[in-house]
Amino acid sequence: MIFFSTRNRKERRDFREAIFMGLAPDGGLYHPASKPNMSELFFSLKEEFRKTSGDTLDKRTVSDMELFRRIAREVSYRILGPEIDNPTVERIVKKSFDFTPVHRRLDERLSLLELFHGPTCAFKDFGASFLANAMEELLESRNESAVILVATSGDTGGAVARAFLGKKRIDVVILYPSGRVSYLQEKQLTTLGQNITALEIKGSFDDCQRLVKEAFLDDSLNASLNLTSANSINLGRLIPQSFYYIYSYISDTHSNEGVTFTVPSGNFGNLTAGVLAWEWGLPVEKFIAATNVNDVVPQYLEEGLFKPRPSVETLSNAMDVGNPSNFERLRVIFDDNVDKMRVMLHGERVTDEETLEGMKEFYKNYGILIDPHTAVGYVASNRILKLGKVRDIVILSTAHPGKFGETVEEATGIRPELPENLGSLMEREKKSIPMEPHLKDLRDFLLKHFR
Numbered sequence: 001m002i003f004f005s006t007r008n009r010k011e012r013r014d015f016r017e018a019i020f021m022g023l024a025p026d027g028g029l030y031h032p033a034s035k036p037n038m039s040e041l042f043f044s045l046k047e048e049f050r051k052t053s054g055d056t057l058d059k060r061t062v063s064d065m066e067l068f069r070r071i072a073r074e075v076s077y078r079i080l081g082p083e084i085d086n087p088t089v090e091r092i093v094k095k096s097f098d099f100t101p102v103h104r105r106l107d108e109r110l111s112l113l114e115l116f117h118g119p120t121c122a123f124k125d126f127g128a129s130f131l132a133n134a135m136e137e138l139l140e141s142r143n144e145s146a147v148i149l150v151a152t153s154g155d156t157g158g159a160v161a162r163a164f165l166g167k168k169r170i171d172v173v174i175l176y177p178s179g180r181v182s183y184l185q186e187k188q189l190t191t192l193g194q195n196i197t198a199l200e201i202k203g204s205f206d207d208c209q210r211l212v213k214e215a216f217l218d219d220s221l222n223a224s225l226n227l228t229s230a231n232s233i234n235l236g237r238l239i240p241q242s243f244y245y246i247y248s249y250i251s252d253t254h255s256n257e258g259v260t261f262t263v264p265s266g267n268f269g270n271l272t273a274g275v276l277a278w279e280w281g282l283p284v285e286k287f288i289a290a291t292n293v294n295d296v297v298p299q300y301l302e303e304g305l306f307k308p309r310p311s312v313e314t315l316s317n318a319m320d321v322g323n324p325s326n327f328e329r330l331r332v333i334f335d336d337n338v339d340k341m342r343v344m345l346h347g348e349r350v351t352d353e354e355t356l357e358g359m360k361e362f363y364k365n366y367g368i369l370i371d372p373h374t375a376v377g378y379v380a381s382n383r384i385l386k387l388g389k390v391r392d393i394v395i396l397s398t399a400h401p402g403k404f405g406e407t408v409e410e411a412t413g414i415r416p417e418l419p420e421n422l423g424s425l426m427e428r429e430k431k432s433i434p435m436e437p438h439l440k441d442l443r444d445f446l447l448k449h450f451r
């Protein structure tokens, strides 16, 4: 398949070019240029799964892992082929997913799609892992190597670093603002070693981002290194996020018709991936875009005007985004027409007070602790259910509650345990390289180590 820039349909690239370029030269995002119809595939996989799963769970012959990988392969053949051959797709999928989503039914009308069973316990593991393995395969086939530069304010850098750990032909350099990330986040960035280097920048997150941008524009660096990025807007992270929507439809034997997905959203990559799956033929009734008070998209859906503004800090901080980059992709999908978008998307805004209340209520009703991002989704879903218009809602659960222990405890009085993967990081030694926020220092470092 070919991918074009959201800002210029004539700027066309294949998958390899699109993922290594990250952003198009015109500043746009790469987006699929065609919409393969996969409704037959989804339907037949669901039928097949129903047969092999029997009437009860213990009769099942297909494991969650087999099913998820099967879906990932079948979809990838159709999106990445013929550019990437089937055996390569199979290797990428197998290496990327040694974890799966978990579909947990709560009652007749509500279920959770838990996306936090990957190595860093957040849904970003799905996208980061697939991108890392795709890049490794594509570099290997051409005997090339690359250096990935990432600026992080905390959480996202962790998923990227972990996904690229030990990949051949790839070095990852992470820039983070000294003293401005949490203790756990810093451990995630600085304890991996191998091909992952953490630069502790004496400055703000904006300094880190500026340095990365300057490095990409620097001629002497580009002449000697293959510099690339792994931002959340990367097409190679977007595509795999569609897999778990399809998995939810196929593995939930309770439901046949289209369900409603509630997606706790910030940059809107997660939701956009769901909309892609729907474009490819997945039966979906509606997507609920659940945001915290950073609600530019719900506001757009209400008023028809897109008004980006500086972000505000909230308890669901991975969604504190004032100008969601994937909105460009949503505009392309819905022909820049708010009425078309309203048919599939509905926005809900949730305050911090409601988020805390939602965590408490969820625990009372279901005996399960959820993190503040998932709670935003729960509060939004409840409002919709009370209107009585939708039958079946699947809430995407985007992070493990243990990553937000303090907030969970504040809401429920119970401190969730830190997941094992993350707990073991605490004992590891931090290794970072302190650096002033100057391009010259970054350039010298990169040329010295990676030329």
Ligand SMILES: *Cc1c(COP(=O)(O)O)cnc(C)c1O
Residues within 6 Å of the ligand: 122, 123, 124, 155, 264, 265, 266, 267, 268, 269, 270, 271, 318, 319, 373, 398, 399
């Ligand atoms: C990144 C993130 C989100 C927001 O996802 P987008 O794709 O940016 O909309 C929600 N929850 C958690 C836990 C996240 O890390």
